[in-house]
Amino acid sequence: MDTYAIEMLEITKSFPGVLANDRITLQVKDNEVHAVLGENGAGKSTLMSILFGLYAADSGTIRVRGKEVRIDDPNHATSLGIGMVHQHFKLVHNYTVTENIILGNEPRTVWGNVGIKKAESDIQALSTQYGLDVDPKAKIESISVGMQQRVEILKILYRKASILIFDEPTAVLTPQEIDELMKIFDRLKAEGKTILLITHKLREIKATADRCTVLRRGKFIGTVEVADTSEGRLAEMMVGRKVSFSVERKPRVPGAVVLEIDNLTVRGSRGHSAVPSVKNLSLYVRKGEILGLAGVDGNGQTELIEAITGLRPIESGKITISGKDIGRATIKARIEAGMGFVPEDRHKHGLVLGFRLDENLVLKTFFAPPYTTSFGVLSRRKIFENATDLIAAFDIRAGEGPATKASSMSGGNQQKAIIAREIDLSPELLIIAQPTRGLDVGAIENIHARIVAERDKGRAVLLISFELDEIFNLCDRIAAISKGEIVGIVENKEADERKIGAMMAGMVLGREGRQG
């Protein structure tokens, strides 16, 4: 009989209007890598928050190493040897690695001051033991994201954790960094640690986990041996039906160039930073093709899109749509030149949440006929009818139809509404940023099909995504961006994950060999 490191039995937790965890059972064996798989909203984070003492369960029992416990707060969890690496790191940027690790738990010398020297050597020893390769004296702001994550790991190892929880650890990493992380998992396991991996990515589970517990809509679906279970089966358990992850994409010969960017330089959000966020960037998108921009978050994608769409002024360079220079045109002029834009942040840019759905669907067209009649008077009837049409055509689910307040709609339907609006403008060029972030599989399928349909209609599409799978599934050509520069552009057929990953990390093709 195996011994369990953690047992969470029949855990139930409800929030007003939501049953987040419905009698969920999670049993993690000692010294295994155990994955918790589920879509957004399946209840993974709630379950982990309960284990970590952030929330109290309504009912159910928790046992750590066979002993029943009540975990009241994170400090209690830490004392039980449970540590968590959060998806969003909790580090002080202008502190050193050591300072961050000992923060809140500072060792004292006999004189009563902080024993930083001792801590540094302890951390160095831990880093070597687990092969983490972290410099204890480096400042957080000067090290890479992957390294920051290893600092988080060190932080919990320093607190003598034996059970490590990773919440979506790969979301911010390049493919190479992900490989590194997988190796770190192996080493942690070899040193006797137990790992709980929370994720919605099947491939990672196949690559590292021993067993996997699947949740769906707050319910426990099952725990399986990963070695005996196919990816397809896992997906089916997660979603509740068979899913096809690949989108059918007929080959198509691209037409004339629609969007052309020439030597574009854009300054970043931090006003004083002398370093531009986009540097001498050039690319083009043709009719009937999808160009994917692959890159790790924060490499200038946001600034590039904002520059193309007019939300951010450009420093130098040229942007043209079908030959028309729009680099310094107003946003309205760009929309009229045929640019549709599905923004990254649908709450900040995409929707006016306090407006009704029908008002949101005419956000870019309300000022002109048929929605505005003579003397600037709006036609409520036309606005309503437009919404009725789009709701039917794009399968937008909204409780009160066109009169539904945008804020009361689900994320997937909000996104469908934005896509409906942008496609309905019938733009020549569709710019789409992070179209499926935070959405469930059903909505993702629907949205992917829409994007490919636009390409097949002959539109030019520029797609920005942090999900490489999405890029590979949808795009005809893939451009990799790193530190605001295009590292290379390749045909999808000729690309593979290693190649794109290397480019995302800033290695120019052909130099790969020498670098690694």
Add this chain to the structure above:
Amino acid sequence: MNRKKNWEQILADDRTVSLFVVGLGFACGTLLVLLVGKNPAGMYQAMLQTLTGWDITRKVWNARYIGEWLTASIPLILCGLSMGFAARTGLFNIGAEGQYIVGLTAAQFVALYFPPVPVLHWVAALAAAGLAGALWGGIVGILKARFEVSEVVATIMLNYVAFFLSRWVSMAIPGANTYRTPNFPPTATLASGFLENLTNGSRLNYGLFLALLACLFYWFIIEKTNLGFSLRATGLNKEAARYSGIPVTRSIASSMIIAGMFAGFAGAAVALGSFNYGRVLGGYDNYGFNGIAVALVGNSQAGGILASGLLFGMLASSQPLMQSRQIPKEITLIISGLVVVFISLRAGVKLFLDWRAKKATRTGGRSNDE
């Protein structure tokens, strides 16, 4: 659980909240009157007399009180519209007072110097007041739109400028002393013999129609036109409005211009309606500041502002009647103050509900996964 649901529903509907809050203000006021050992019945009798003209103790009816109530409400409604219009675009127009003052001053100036042609004279004075207010608001709007100058600071400063400018200009008028100028010609005033007769010699004037028309105009612009659509979109989500190609800077500027115009009209309504000479202001009339409360209680809706303007007007004009019943008149100020505090509490409660809803979704395991 169920009771909580009901509460949330009540809090979600702005109109019921306003009514509830006003009721709560009155309840507290009643308690206070009891606490100082007076009979609250006197307070309500005074209010009844203000609203209907009916003196319940002496059994006499005098329509003059109704007239005075409506007269007091006119500038409150107009200043409430000024505040409300800016608020719908996401701006806090604390400068209605200054816009009111420049409106008042411009109206007096035209009243004194424009040739006394019937009708045309007061129309010109009114137009001048609207323009002056629009200019005063517009300066702030353009500063905000172009250079992101905080409209709160800019309007507060311009209130002082307006006040001292008004004193300086008005005292420079020949024949003016430290508190008044010579009389206007009768062609300049908004006084209406008909309305005066109807209300037994009150100061009620054509300003009443100005206020009603302004409410109608407000409703039409905000709810029915594409300009209103841009303004509301800007007010609810400036970034999304910008993304949609709505010229946000122009929305902000035009919103402040129109807001200033409403306040300017309020100045004209007071200058030409209640007086027949130009005033040299000795202090703020406070209509502009009270307009903030009017707009808050009226939820920045045309009908709501009309109703809450009438409410605040009633409170103000029932003061002398309360005093004659040995009720301290300050109680009306306390009630208006409490209503504003409770309304602001609603904003706090809303923040709390939003925060809780967010927390609930977060714990539902959503945003962590994004």
